[in-house]
Amino acid sequence: MEPRVAIVGVGHAGFAPITAGLSYKELMFQAAERAYDDAGVDVRADVDSFVCCSEDFLEGTSIFDEYVPDQLGAVHRPVQTVAGDGLFGIVTGTMLIRSGVANVVVVEAHSKVSDVLTLGSIEHFALDPVWNRPLVPSVLAVAGLDMNAFLERTGLTEEHCALVAAKNRCNALDNPRAAYPADLSGDDVDDSAPLWWPLRELEVAGRADGCVVVVLAAEDRVRDLTEAPVWLLGAGWSSGSPTLESRTWGEADFVRRAAQRAYAMAGIRDPAEEIDLAEVDDTYAYKELQHVEALGLAEPADLGDLVQEGDLEPEGELPVNVSGGALAQGNLFEANGLARVLECVEQLRGEAGERQVEDVQVAVAQSWPGVPSTSAAVVVLGRDEGPS
Amino acid sequence: MGAGMTRFMRRAQETGKELAWEASRAALESCELTLDAVDAVCLTSAPDAFDGVHMKGEYLSDGAGAFGRPFIRTYVGGGSGVFTAIQGWYTVASGMADVVLVVAEEKMSSTQPHPQAAFLTIFDNVLERPLGPNLLWIFALEMNRYMSAYGLDKRDIAAVAVKNKRNAADHPAALLGRSDITVEDVLASETLAWPVQRLDVSPVSDGAVALVLASEEAAERITDRPVWIQGVGWNLDTAYWTNRDLVFPEYVRNAARAAYAMAGVTEPRKQIHIAEPYDPFDYKELHHLEGLMLFDPGTAPEAARDGVLNRDGDLPSCPSGGLLGVGNPIAAAGLMKVAELFWQLRGEAGARQVPGSPERGVAQAWGDLMQVGTVVVLGNEGGPPTTATRLPDSPTPPASTPGHPLTEAEFRGATGAVEDAVDARYAWDAGVAISRFLGGLREGRILGRECRGCERVLVPPRMFCERCFRGTDAWVEVEPTGVVQTFSICHVSWDMKPLETPEIPAVIAIDGSSGGFLHVLGEVDPQEVRVGMAVEAVWKPVAERTGSILDIAYFRPVRGGAP
Numbered sequence: 001m002e003p004r005v006a007i008v009g010v011g012h013a014g015f016a017p018i019t020a021g022l023s024y025k026e027l028m029f030q031a032a033e034r035a036y037d038d039a040g041v042d043v044r045a046d047v048d049s050f051v052c053c054s055e056d057f058l059e060g061t062s063i064f065d066e067y068v069p070d071q072l073g074a075v076h077r078p079v080q081t082v083a084g085d086g087l088f089g090i091v092t093g094t095m096l097i098r099s100g101v102a103n104v105v106v107v108e109a110h111s112k113v114s115d116v117l118t119l120g121s122i123e124h125f126a127l128d129p130v131w132n133r134p135l136v137p138s139v140l141a142v143a144g145l146d147m148n149a150f151l152e153r154t155g156l157t158e159e160h161c162a163l164v165a166a167k168n169r170c171n172a173l174d175n176p177r178a179a180y181p182a183d184l185s186g187d188d189v190d191d192s193a194p195l196w197w198p199l200r201e202l203e204v205a206g207r208a209d210g211c212v213v214v215v216l217a218a219e220d221r222v223r224d225l226t227e228a229p230v231w232l233l234g235a236g237w238s239s240g241s242p243t244l245e246s247r248t249w250g251e252a253d254f255v256r257r258a259a260q261r262a263y264a265m266a267g268i269r270d271p272a273e274e275i276d277l278a279e280v281d282d283t284y285a286y287k288e289l290q291h292v293e294a295l296g297l298a299e300p301a302d303l304g305d306l307v308q309e310g311d312l313e314p315e316g317e318l319p320v321n322v323s324g325g326a327l328a329q330g331n332l333f334e335a336n337g338l339a340r341v342l343e344c345v346e347q348l349r350g351e352a353g354e355r356q357v358e359d360v361q362v363a364v365a366q367s368w369p370g371v372p373s374t375s376a377a378v379v380v381l382g383r384d385e386g387p388s
Numbered sequence: 389m390g391a392g393m394t395r396f397m398r399r400a401q402e403t404g405k406e407l408a409w410e411a412s413r414a415a416l417e418s419c420e421l422t423l424d425a426v427d428a429v430c431l432t433s434a435p436d437a438f439d440g441v442h443m444k445g446e447y448l449s450d451g452a453g454a455f456g457r458p459f460i461r462t463y464v465g466g467g468s469g470v471f472t473a474i475q476g477w478y479t480v481a482s483g484m485a486d487v488v489l490v491v492a493e494e495k496m497s498s499t500q501p502h503p504q505a506a507f508l509t510i511f512d513n514v515l516e517r518p519l520g521p522n523l524l525w526i527f528a529l530e531m532n533r534y535m536s537a538y539g540l541d542k543r544d545i546a547a548v549a550v551k552n553k554r555n556a557a558d559h560p561a562a563l564l565g566r567s568d569i570t571v572e573d574v575l576a577s578e579t580l581a582w583p584v585q586r587l588d589v590s591p592v593s594d595g596a597v598a599l600v601l602a603s604e605e606a607a608e609r610i611t612d613r614p615v616w617i618q619g620v621g622w623n624l625d626t627a628y629w630t631n632r633d634l635v636f637p638e639y640v641r642n643a644a645r646a647a648y649a650m651a652g653v654t655e656p657r658k659q660i661h662i663a664e665p666y667d668p669f670d671y672k673e674l675h676h677l678e679g680l681m682l683f684d685p686g687t688a689p690e691a692a693r694d695g696v697l698n699r700d701g702d703l704p705s706c707p708s709g710g711l712l713g714v715g716n717p718i719a720a721a722g723l724m725k726v727a728e729l730f731w732q733l734r735g736e737a738g739a740r741q742v743p744g745s746p747e748r749g750v751a752q753a754w755g756d757l758m759q760v761g762t763v764v765v766l767g768n769e770g771g772p773p774t775t776a777t778r779l780p781d782s783p784t785p786p787a788s789t790p791g792h793p794l795t796e797a798e799f800r801g802a803t804g805a806v807e808d809a810v811d812a813r814y815a816w817d818a819g820v821a822i823s824r825f826l827g828g829l830r831e832g833r834i835l836g837r838e839c840r841g842c843e844r845v846l847v848p849p850r851m852f853c854e855r856c857f858r859g860t861d862a863w864v865e866v867e868p869t870g871v872v873q874t875f876s877i878c879h880v881s882w883d884m885k886p887l888e889t890p891e892i893p894a895v896i897a898i899d900g901s902s903g904g905f906l907h908v909l910g911e912v913d914p915q916e917v918r919v920g921m922a923v924e925a926v927w928k929p930v931a932e933r934t935g936s937i938l939d940i941a942y943f944r945p946v947r948g949g950a951p
Contacts (some may be wrong), residue, residue, distance in 0.1 A: 002482060008852045020817070021820065021823070022817055022819055023816070023817050023821075023822065024817075024819075025815075026820055026821070043857050044855075054583045055436070055443055056435055057442040057443075057810070060812065061467040062435035063511065063755070063756055064507075065465060065756060066510065066627050066756040066757045066759060068627075069627060069851070069854065070627055070850065071853035071854070073827045073854070074628045075624070075855065076625060076639065077623065077855045078623055079464075079622075079623075079760075080462055080463075080471060081462065081476075082445070082462055083445045083461040083462070083463045084443075084460065088460050092460065094482070098482035098483060098484075099482040099880075100481065101478060101650075111815075114817075115814050116813075117813040118812055121810060121811040121812065122442050123442065124907055125440065125441060125442040125812075126442040126443045126447070129440060129808055130403075133808060136652060213908060226494060226789075235484075236458070237459070238457065238459060239429075239454040239458075240455065242446045242447055253456075254456075258458075261458070365517075372446070373446040374446070375446060375449070375459060
């Protein structure tokens with residue numbers, strides 16, 4: 001039987017529009033030191049394997065995995081890079097532990113996007129070089145197309161999406177690490193400039209630098225390391241169609257499949273009932289609603305009322321992105337998924353300060369690597385270790 | 389369960405997605421499965437810069453059969469191809485999937501004007517890129533270090549290139565098989581970056597390879613002749629490659645130890661019957677055979693000379709033909725080695741078959757800044773006794789290996805040659821440590837950081853010690869002098885154009901420090917340079933210094949110093 005897996009330490013650094021004067025290595029070192037301290041591990045003695053998550057073009061280095069070991073204490077250790085979001089790193093670390101090849105695994109992801117001078121051009125290079133680049137001027141256009149299809153299908157409105165953006169920016173007023181907290185109303189968002197209609201300026205997450213490091217351990221090691229483990233109850237991941245011409249517009253089918261796998265592993269039958277808190281991707285405001293639906297937390301027909309009646313707010317029935325999400329913490333690119341996990345861990349431990357939600361027993365974190373990708377990872381985290 | 393590959397080609401007509409699909413289809417057909425049987429897909433591909441696609445894993449995913457499936461792209465530079473087999477192993481061993489499709493794709497030919505463009509940005513963004521290094525430099529520097537340390541004869545190293553290109557003549561997917569090549573041909577080929585000559589190097593290529601892995605339970609349903617993954621290991625060394633001795637690949641040994649321990653291999657030389665070590669350059673195969681503990685350090689070259697590594701030798705090495713013979717589409721080339729062991733251990737390697745019914749083999753890949761080792765041990769035993777005999781196994785690789793090679797003229801004339809250039813510009817924070825180091829250079833001083841934990845002086849400096857994993861303690865100034873740890877004489881630019889004046893890159897071990905850095909030598913006849921030569925920094929005039937590694941114009945021999 002595969003061992004259970006728990007998160008025994010988290011650390012972060014940055015979460016700011018720029019981190020001037022610090023190199024990416026120094027940013028990673030800060031987050032790693034804090035995570036190891038939190039976990040009470042001696043990294044050179046206790047950690048068996050390391051998983052880093054990065055994309056070359058955002059780093060400006062081909063084969064970026066070259067440059068990760070030193071600042072993580074990972075020299076002469078098993079280290080691998082996952083090209084994608086940090087939540088895929090959590091999935092990978094979980095597999096390493098369950099396979100028996102490691103007992104303690106470190107997962108790292110960061111953003112040093114302030115170093116990138118031509119982000120738009122690089123993001124454009126994620127589109128199919130032959131079919132799409134000549135036609136589609138910006139990846140934001142893909143988000144606009146998807147948002148419109150989502151609104152058409154569900155009957156939700158631009159106002160609902162604007163309320164989500166306002167909620168998340170306001171939530172972050174209680175989050176000391178957030179890069180973009182703001183006291184905004186839905187009208188403020190609705191009045192902002194349309195970029196790729198129906199997508200508006202204040203519905204797009206601003207970019208930020210930051211690093212998150214997470215320490216995972218097999219159940220045999222967990223009790224030695226911490227009195228407050230956060231158990232990884234379920235993990236799922238899935239791809240959709242990266243090809244623009246054959247994807248399901250307006251629907252995150254890949255999130256739905258990832259969630260189904262994660263819930264099956266966690267023994268969750270009724271997610272809306274059993275999950276107390278959700279941290280979901282909100283790189284664009286409409287994405288939060290699309291992902292809440294795909295995670296099975298609400299029916300599309302009910303989503304509008306949930307938004308308008310405040311049920312997704314911290315005091316509501318289903319708190320979503322209490323951290324402020326990417327809209328308020330900043331778009332941390334590959335680190336977005338780990339930022340979701342960080343918030344869930346703090347909430348489950350009761351360490352979320354002003355924004356602590358009462359009695360959180362089970363939380364779900366979900367990520368998406370951004371336009372034009374169609375892949376997602378979902379993890380279910382809990383205070384109790386759950387089914388074996 | 390199964391394996392498949394495309395031809396390895398200088399330039400494929402297929403897109404990356406199409407290459408991934410062809411290899412995946414061949415692998416599934418080889419074990420008579422369809423995509424429906426696949427629970428998860430593991431993919432690898434080397435730098436995004438080759439394909440010119442950001443988030444290349446996402447782009448390739450549907451070509452690799454990942455639509456609607458769990459899919460992750462892992463990546464460890466040149467070590468990726470073997471690593472993705474490891475990824476497949478833990479995806480199954482973790483209980484998260486029963487049948488996994490493992491795909492490695494590489495399309496290097498898209499990069500213009502030369503695939504080496506993708507390698508220009510593998511070097512340190514602040515300290516190395518301003519020197520204009522090209523990929524050949526680091527191989528030449530490592531090769532020279534290896535040869536100097538053991539007093540090796542270039543002829544013995546060239547024997548590896550001969551063996552592999554001859555072996556590849558029997559491989560239906562090979563790009564550079566040559567049954568008539570001799571050591572003299574290798575030694576007479578153009579010198580690119582001394583001691584590296586053209587025939588010491590594997591070719592840039594396009595291609596893809598795929599494997600099907602299954603759990604014990606699923607394997608029983610699928611085949612009566614499974615080949616088992618007995619052991620896996622991977623390991624990464626420091627990125628400060630100029631702070632290491634390049635003579636021995638410690639990271640390969642670390643990875644091999646882990647894989648052997650898992651496989652129950654205690655005497656590798658006796659218990660391993662075939663090796664597929666990574667051979668992008670001929671000396672690398674020898675270096676890696678030593679790292680894999682199949683030969684003592686410095687002794688693999690004589691084994692190459694004496695025929696021990698031949699297909700009918702005592703330890704057949706690269707019976708596939710390796711990267712030197714089959715080709716080097718980076719990530720795909722690594723997985724090709726695992727596929728070769730699969731075919732060899734099943735006795736399905738045809739004209740390439742190693743005699744004597746080999747039962748265990750090791751595949752290894754290597755990459756990054758001479759820094760990563762990935763190792764897989766395969767064997768005929770390892771699972772439960774099998775009783776089922778449901779499906780016949782078709783011989784592989786298939787008679788017609790997929791892939792459409794294009795000449796340069798065909799490519800330029802073809803409909804569908806689409807040009808584009810990414811505008812990728814960056815302004816990196818040099819950081820706390822390197823900013824001060826660069827400030828020191830502007831003042832004509834070389835600064836290091838002292839770590840009192842391991843009593844080292846770190847040059848280039850860092851605010852943390854990677855060995856002790858603690859903050860470093862104090863700034864120290866060291867002398868602007870050092871010794872040449874290794875050097876090369878480079879005759880070509882990164883896009884393989886001849887240089888009028890050869891460049892002399894060198895790793896300088898800085899006096900009073902535990903490290904050193906990459907720079908170039910000047911005021912010296914290339915033929916006079918020796919490993920161990922004492923050198924000093926020649927500074928640019930104060931007014932021209934900008935706080936850059938180029939504030940040192942070059943290093944030159946110390947007058948009256950060691951020759």
